[in-house]
Amino acid sequence: xxxxxxxxxxxxxxxxxxxxxxxxxxxxxxxxxxxxxxxxxxxxxxxxxxxxxxxxxxxxxxxxxxxxxxxxxxxxxxxxxxxxxxxxxxxxxxxxxxxxxxxxxxxxxxxxxxxxxxxxxxxxxxxxxxxxxxxxxxxxxxxxxxxxxxxxxxxxxxxxxxxxxxxxxxxxxxxxxxxxxxxxxxxxxxxxxxxxxxxxxxxxxxxxxxxxxxxxxxxxxxxxxxxxxxxxxxxxxxxxxxxxxxxxxxxxxxxxxxxxxxxxxxxxxxxxxxxxxxxxxxxxxxxxxxxxxxxxxxxxxxxxxxxxxxxxxxxxxxxxxxxxxxxxxxxxxxxxxxxxxxxxxxxxxxxxxxxxxxxxxxxxxxxxxxxxxxxxxxxxxxxxxxxxxxxxxxxxxxxxxxxxxxxxxxxxxxxxxxxxxxxxxxxxxxxxxxxxxxxxxxxxxxxxxxxxxxxxxxxxxxxxxxxxxxxxxxxxxxxxxxxxxxxxxxxxxxxxxxxxxxxxxxxxxxxxxxxxxxxxxxxxxxxxx
Amino acid sequence: xxxxxxxxxxxxxxxxxxxxxxxxxxxxxxxxxxxxxxxxxxxxxxxxxxxxxxxxxxxxxxxxxxxxxxxxxxxxxxxxxxxxxxxxxxxxxxxxxxxxxxxxxxxxxxxxxxxxxxxxxxxxxxxxxxxxxxxxxxxxxxxxxxxxxxxxxxxxxxxxxxxxxxxxxxxxxxxxxxxxxxxxxxxxxxxxxxxxxxxxxxxxxxxxxxxxxxxxxxxxxxxxxxxxxxxxxxxxxxxxxxxxxxxxxxxxxxxxxxxxxxxxxxxxxxxxxxxxxxxxxxxxxxxxxxxxxxxxxxxxxxxxxxxxxxxxxxxx
Numbered sequence: 001x002x003x004x005x006x007x008x009x010x011x012x013x014x015x016x017x018x019x020x021x022x023x024x025x026x027x028x029x030x031x032x033x034x035x036x037x038x039x040x041x042x043x044x045x046x047x048x049x050x051x052x053x054x055x056x057x058x059x060x061x062x063x064x065x066x067x068x069x070x071x072x073x074x075x076x077x078x079x080x081x082x083x084x085x086x087x088x089x090x091x092x093x094x095x096x097x098x099x100x101x102x103x104x105x106x107x108x109x110x111x112x113x114x115x116x117x118x119x120x121x122x123x124x125x126x127x128x129x130x131x132x133x134x135x136x137x138x139x140x141x142x143x144x145x146x147x148x149x150x151x152x153x154x155x156x157x158x159x160x161x162x163x164x165x166x167x168x169x170x171x172x173x174x175x176x177x178x179x180x181x182x183x184x185x186x187x188x189x190x191x192x193x194x195x196x197x198x199x200x201x202x203x204x205x206x207x208x209x210x211x212x213x214x215x216x217x218x219x220x221x222x223x224x225x226x227x228x229x230x231x232x233x234x235x236x237x238x239x240x241x242x243x244x245x246x247x248x249x250x251x252x253x254x255x256x257x258x259x260x261x262x263x264x265x266x267x268x269x270x271x272x273x274x275x276x277x278x279x280x281x282x283x284x285x286x287x288x289x290x291x292x293x294x295x296x297x298x299x300x301x302x303x304x305x306x307x308x309x310x311x312x313x314x315x316x317x318x319x320x321x322x323x324x325x326x327x328x329x330x331x332x333x334x335x336x337x338x339x340x341x342x343x344x345x346x347x348x349x350x351x352x353x354x355x356x357x358x359x360x361x362x363x364x365x366x367x368x369x370x371x372x373x374x375x376x377x378x379x380x381x382x383x384x385x386x387x388x389x390x391x392x393x394x395x396x397x398x399x400x401x402x403x404x405x406x407x408x409x410x411x412x413x414x415x416x417x418x419x420x421x422x423x424x425x426x427x428x429x430x431x432x433x434x435x436x437x438x439x440x441x442x443x444x445x446x447x448x449x450x451x452x453x454x455x456x457x458x459x460x461x462x463x464x465x466x467x468x469x470x471x472x473x474x475x476x477x478x479x480x481x482x483x484x485x486x487x488x489x490x491x492x493x494x495x496x497x498x499x500x501x502x503x504x505x506x507x508x509x510x511x512x513x514x515x516x517x518x519x520x521x522x523x524x525x526x527x528x529x
Numbered sequence: 530x531x532x533x534x535x536x537x538x539x540x541x542x543x544x545x546x547x548x549x550x551x552x553x554x555x556x557x558x559x560x561x562x563x564x565x566x567x568x569x570x571x572x573x574x575x576x577x578x579x580x581x582x583x584x585x586x587x588x589x590x591x592x593x594x595x596x597x598x599x600x601x602x603x604x605x606x607x608x609x610x611x612x613x614x615x616x617x618x619x620x621x622x623x624x625x626x627x628x629x630x631x632x633x634x635x636x637x638x639x640x641x642x643x644x645x646x647x648x649x650x651x652x653x654x655x656x657x658x659x660x661x662x663x664x665x666x667x668x669x670x671x672x673x674x675x676x677x678x679x680x681x682x683x684x685x686x687x688x689x690x691x692x693x694x695x696x697x698x699x700x701x702x703x704x705x706x707x708x709x710x711x712x713x714x715x716x717x718x719x720x721x722x723x724x725x726x727x728x729x730x731x732x733x734x735x736x737x738x739x740x741x742x743x744x745x746x747x748x749x750x751x752x753x754x755x756x757x758x759x760x761x762x763x764x765x766x767x768x769x770x771x772x773x774x775x776x777x778x779x780x781x782x783x784x785x786x787x788x789x790x791x792x793x794x795x796x797x798x799x800x801x802x803x804x805x806x807x808x809x810x811x812x813x814x815x816x817x818x819x820x821x822x823x824x825x826x827x828x829x830x831x832x833x834x835x836x837x838x839x840x841x842x843x844x845x
Contacts, residue, residue: 070569070578070596158721163707205708207600207634207687220597220604369570376717383739445595485710492707493681493723 003380010393014401017076031076034064035398038081039405040413042088047417049096050240050425051432052105053089054356057082058233059435061360062225062443065367072370075391079364080398086357087139087402090295090337091414094131096421098329099124104421107295107339110303110332117324122260125415129265130273130326131333132411138281138334139406142341143399145285146348150392154349154378161375163490164500168510170483171501173291173352175514178472179521187468189518194459195476196483198227203481205488217448225443226452227477228363229436231470232356234453235460237433242461244425273330276306280334288342291354291475295339302335303328341399347373348392352479359474367443555790557616560591564620566605569596571711572732572813573775576649577621579806583798590794601686602626603634606778610642614780616787619646624773628832629688633840640833644783645825647792648774649799650814652730653755654748656696659719660741662726667745667760670726674702681705683715683727688836691843692748692762692771693728699766728771731814754815769839774818776825792821 017029038060045056064081068074093105098115111131118127161169174196178188201211202221212218280302287298306328307321314320314327321328344361346352351374353359365371370387377388440453460470494500501507563581567573574596581592597605602622612618627640656667664670674680674697682697682704684690690706697704707724709715712732718724719742728748736742737755744756746764748771753759762770777795779788796819801807810817820828 070574070594072570163723203599205687207603207630208636209600216607219607220599367569369568369574371570376721379717379720383741384735445593489707489709493705495679495703495705 006380006386006389007393009385009390010395011397013076013390013394014080014397018073031080031394031398032401034077034081035084035401036405038084039088039402039410040084041081042085042090043092043095043410043413044088044417044420045085046089046092046108047095047104047414048092048420048423048428049102049104050428052093053085054360055233055236055432055436056085056089057357057360058229059432059439060085061364061367062439065364066442068368070368072368072387072391074368075365075371076394076398078368079361079395080401082357082361082364083395083398084402084405086340086361087399087406088410090139090340091132091135091333091406091410092417093336094135094329094333095128095414095417098127098131099418100421102421107299107336108332109296110299110336111329113303113322113332114319114325114328117319117322118326118329119257121324122257123263123324124257125259125263126261126265127324127326127329128415129263129411130329132414133265133270134273134277134280134330134333135337136403136406136410137277138284138336138338139341140403141281142285142288142338143396143403144341145289146341146344146399147396149289150345150348151378153345154375157350158375158378160506162504163486163493164503165507165510167483167486167490168501168507168514169350170352170479170486172510172514172517173346173350174472174476174479174483176517177291177354177475179518181469181471184467185518185521187466188472191463191468191470191472192476195227195473196480198222198456198473199477199480200484204484222452222456223444223449224363224366224477225440226449227456228359228474229440230453230456231460231463231473232359233436234433234457235464235470237429237436238457238461239464240425241429244429269326273327276309276327276331277334279305279309280331281338284335284338285342288339288354289345291346291352295336295355298339299332299336302331306331348377348395350374351482353475356471356474359471359478362478555616555786557590557787559617560593561616562612562618563592563594564597564605564609564618565594566598566602566620566622566626567596568598568711571713572809573621576775576806576809576813579804579809580649580795580798583804583806584794587798588794600634601630603630603636603638606631606638606643607636609778610638610780612780614644614783616779616783616791619777619779619791621649621775621777624648624776624829624832625686625688627776627778627829628773629691629836629839630686632833632836633687640826640829642781643829644779644781644788645821645829646777646779646788647796647819647821648776648825648828649795649817649819650810651774651818652749652771653734653753653815654728654730654771654773655733655737655744655753655756655759656726656746656748657716657719657729657733657737657742658726658745659722660743664745665743667765670745671700671702674700674704679705680726681707681718681724683718683724684708685711685715685728685730688839689728689748689771691839692767692769694843695767695769696762696765734815769835769842774820775814776829789822795819796821 014031017031019027020030020033045051064078093108094111097103097108097111101112101116103109115127174192178192179185181188202209202218204210209219283302284298310321310327319325343354343358346354347358353362365373371391377392379386440449463470490500565574565577578594581594584590597608605620609620631638658664682693684693693706712730715727716732719727733742737744744759746759747753747761750770750772798806799810799817802811
């Protein structure tokens, strides 16, 4: 079994998986159809202000699992759907940003700056084309980097990191995520700490359940779906609902603009956009590869760098950034789209999720079983097939199929979703809440799960009120079990050495970096104040 | 008159079926909740789901499989205990759950709170090292340990950790015993070089056959089928062993007809190697082993009462 054999098996796993139907004798696998569904859902969801990719992924996941079951056969269709949503949502977010000056997803905020002015000038469809071109390019670039880097990084980790270093690496990722997400390192670390506290209830290696206060309901700990969906989705819904309560809904009619001039992208225009797309794709990919830094920062950085270049190079009379420059849209969209592929580098090679979308991919893998994202996936065994590696290459194939869909029908579908912005929030939010609770009950099938989820929802709400990002909480909840396990193993493997974290240069480096990152970001914050 | 007649016929029918022990006549009063004490997607989970699938097809019963994992099966046992005992709630765990784990947890549960239905398969528990280590026998490893090498011994349960400890004690060496989650993790650790040796409950078969792994010893009271020359635990000076089975159980006091029908139906499926479930049991666990009825009750209660001796020995 060489590398090429594995790649080929991965591709086959997608195309020859369980057959859904056939066209002219050509079997169409269920995975392909799920990627397409996911992609279209993603665009629609991304185009709806108030919804975002993670919400759709959260609601879809338990439902998909109940349809496909817990067999390894379910992995590719379910994860293919999620990857489709992830990719679709990134391009969908640009639609309301450009057409109505309301970003569909937070990272599309920068797109409004040039997108809406272009709409006002009657160039709406052209702006959408620019967004689509930049987004699809950035995405494809980032996927290529992922496929080259993830196996390599995983092999490196597996070859050089022992139990103590793996523990130190997890500590480093948690402190990094705590320090960089959500603005304030103190709040980030608090959120991380709460996540760890929650995951340690009822779990652990001892037969006696810890911190359950004698309650049978807490014996098994909190199911991962309740905490993740509760804090991320239900918390957000509560917050949006109260915001809605506070603000009077604007009932004004939206202005409409007539198309003017050529809406197509000429070859020369694409040539002008390319340098912006390229830089932003690099920025987005680099940022995406670090766990915890989301696409919003990538978009901001891509836009800023693009603006500096544009100021130097723009033609006489061409619009500035902020006045409807296509380059501005391209710089933003390429940057935020190129985050999504690179974000899977830490997921697949280390098992560490960096953003909400990655959280749901890990959740899918954990719920279905048979695929444990992490270094062990990329074991190129010679004599027996490593099924996890086949799944990994299947996922890469799924990403490229989604890219192909993006290039072909993505633009077309995207330009038709402008209508989504008209869905009123007072109908949307309760629907999301109901669907989320149903989804949780479908997966857990016990009523406590609903109470847990609502409790976590309340926590998520309070965190949002206090401007504490819930993402470190969720990532800590996912990594907490792994952290405890690897720390116990490192302790045992070193023959009961309590200082195992300081036993090798690599782990000392990781620990020093975890402390430094928090101190550094706390100091920088102070200076900014 | 007609009604009395009907009732009489029904009563006679019932009496006949009860005396004849016609287990096949039993049908579950509703869908059967199947609690699986193993992580989704693993061999044990797949086994449970395939058995349920086969029974749905064969008997027309309806199953609702659900994962209740953690605490070495005790979470599942605890949940199952409070369920109705009419055969509508059963669970799959290992005998170790009702033996060592239940005794160690000391959480107010004993095998008497459950009705044993049937075991499905035993474990071919070996003590396995990668061939790259250059050890061809258990003594080679002990010699390496005595030569000053740290030996990381991978285990997947506290009971196995005790056994590994006793093994080291009997041989005069100290292993660094690392507990990981599940046999697959032991195998991954051993192949990746994070662990030097470990207990594997059957998944080593392919690797041993291809020469990548070596069964240094049998963790059982009997020699391994694949490597009959490897010493057993007793040969190595340990009075305990890791003999164990996958076992289906229900809550205590399950009526005999339900118990009989369920256990016989499950046993029939796993013993049939042409069925998907039977095929898996053959492939992954070396064939079915179905112990049921009083034999199983005895086995479970022995495991439970012997656990204390093992714990005492390991804490000496």
